[in-house]
Amino acid sequence: MRPLEGIRVLEVAMYGFVPSAGAVLADWGADVIKVEHAVTGDPQRGLRQTGTFKVEGDPNPNVEHANRGKRSIGLDMSKPEGREVLHDLIRQADVFLTSFLPQGRRKLGFDVDDVRAVNPRIVYARGSALGPRGAEAEKGGYDSTAFWARAGIAASLTPKGTDGVVNPPVPAFGDTISGTNLAGGIAAALLKRERTGEPSIVDVSLLGSGVWAMGHGIALSLHLDKPFVAAVLGGHGSPTNPLSGIYTTSDGYHLTLALLQPGKFWAEFCRHIDRPELAEDPRFATVELIGQNTEQAVKILREVFATRTLAQWSERFASLSGPWAPVQDSLQVAGDAQVRANEYVLRAGELELAASPVQFDVSAPQLGPAPEFAAQTEEILQELGLDWDRIIALKAAGAVT
Template sequence: MKPLEGIRVLEVAMYGFVPSAGAVLADWGAEVIKVEHAVNGDPQRGLRRTGQFVVEGDPNPNIEHANRGKRSIGLDMSRPEGKEVLDELIRRADVFLTSFLPGHRRKFGIDVEDVRALNPTAIYARGSALGPRGTESDKGGYDMTAFWCRAGIAASLTPAGMQGMINPPGPAFGDTISGTNLAGGIAAALLKRERTGEPSTVDVSLLGSGVWSMGHGIALSVHLDKAMAAPAPGVHGSPTNPLSGLYATADGRFLTFVMMQPGKFWADVARHIDRPELADDPRFATAEAIAENTPSAVEILRETLLTRTLAEWTERFATLAGPWAPVQDSRQVGDDAQIRANEYLVRAGELELAANPVQFDVSAPKLEPAPEFAAQTEDVLTELGLDWDRIIELKAAGAVT
């Protein structure tokens, strides 16, 4: 049994952030009904070009990633008949999940007090760009603006002198992280309700998630009154630790060492790179000596690691005691044996999708593909007790798809 089986979630949300929270809840076993505009659906469905990627036809990963495992109903909330259907869905929900801005929540009658009037025990969960308080709480935004740029991530990654800013590494980067945060908050609120009977209003913003992701660096910066500065391109890494940095291999690939105690691991690294004499070199005999002679050690490691390919070093480093990793692009991740062993990529219909990072009982979630637009409208309506005459009336009125 999945942890959230029996929990009903009503999602009135668009794009990547809040729908990704619904996807995680669906992964955990909740029944998630996605309310989409009766004509246009979620605008994310029309996203075919993302940076360098162009998707032709279906399935479309741009919609599947954040909507797998849900059911879709096409509903016009602005029509009285559509609002009646929405109200009945609210009455039956454990969680009301929305990305709508405050003004639109009031316009459609789906703000906290509206939902609680219909369902006093519903968890009300909302995702925003900039948080529920302050003078900018009614403004919208995206992960690029609120998460990536405003929370300090872009500036902390961008080297001095570079024109512009480093962009996010992939689409919906901040959205997905923030959505997982929101799903976790909803799960905690469900536990509180089970224990106390009291529902919560759960808020997660892109800005707050960005600040949390940068939390260690922001705490240091505020404490020391100094902004983080990105290292110049090509810099090794730690200026006092040759075993904490990036190295090129013979085939133009890279690997990284992150061994925070170089004195503990130096001799083992020396043996694994076929340079056993380095283990007894007095320049590297202690952590203090290694720190003092880091430039020399870095030069030795750079020259040595350039003599073999990444695949060859990967085979040799299988028994290396200290932490290291290959630098992989997004396509190479799909061929990583450790990722496959842990089922961090899971098939959902025709696609393989990233599983949410939480596993229960050492098993990956079983994923279903995202629904086609409004595919379950009639099923959802019949489950509400509507007969076919009423469903036809609703369709004729344009209230449902």
């Protein structure tokens, strides 16, 4: 049994952030009903071009990633008949999950007080750009603005002298991280309700998630009163440890070393690169000397790493006791044997998708495909107890699709 089986989530949300929270809850076993506009659906369904990638036809990974495992109902909440259906759905839900701005929630009648008037025990979860308080609480935003730019991530990754700033690595990068945070908050609120009977309002913002992701760097910046500065591209990494940094292989790939105790690992590492004499080199005899002579060590190691391919180094370092990793692109990650062994990428319908990162009882989540637009409308209405005459009347009124 998955941990959230028996929990029903009503998702009134669009794009990537909040729907990705719904996807995680679905991975954990919740029945997630996605409310989409009766005519246009979630605008994310129209997203075909992301960066240099263009998707033709269906299924569309831009939709599937954040919507797998859900059911979809097409509903016009601006119509009185649609509002009645929404209230019926709220009565049967444990969680109300939304990305709508405060003005939209008030206009359509599903702000906190509206929803709690229908179901006092419901957990009300909101995803926002900039948080629920402050002068900008009613403003919208995306992961590229609130998470990536405003939370300091872009500036902290962009080396000085760069023309412009570093962009997010992939679509919905901040959305997915923030959505996982929101799903965790919802799970905690459900536990609180189970123990105390008291429902909570759960808030997660893109800005708050970005600040949390930057937390270590922000703490250092506040303590030292200076901003975190990106390392120069092509630089080694640590100025006092040749075994903590990035090296280029003969085939143009890279690997990263994170042997943070160079004195402990130096001799073993030298054997793994077929340079055992470096372990006896007086320049590197102690951890202090290694630190003082890091520049010389890095120069030597760069020459050594340039003699073998990434695959050859990966095979050689399989028995190295310290942490290291190949620098992989998104396609290489999907084929990584360790990723596959842990089922971090799974099939969901016709596509393979990244699984949400939490596993229970050493088992991967069960992924289902994202629903087609409004595909379960009739099924959901029948579960609410509506007969066919009423369903047909709702369709005729344009309240449902």
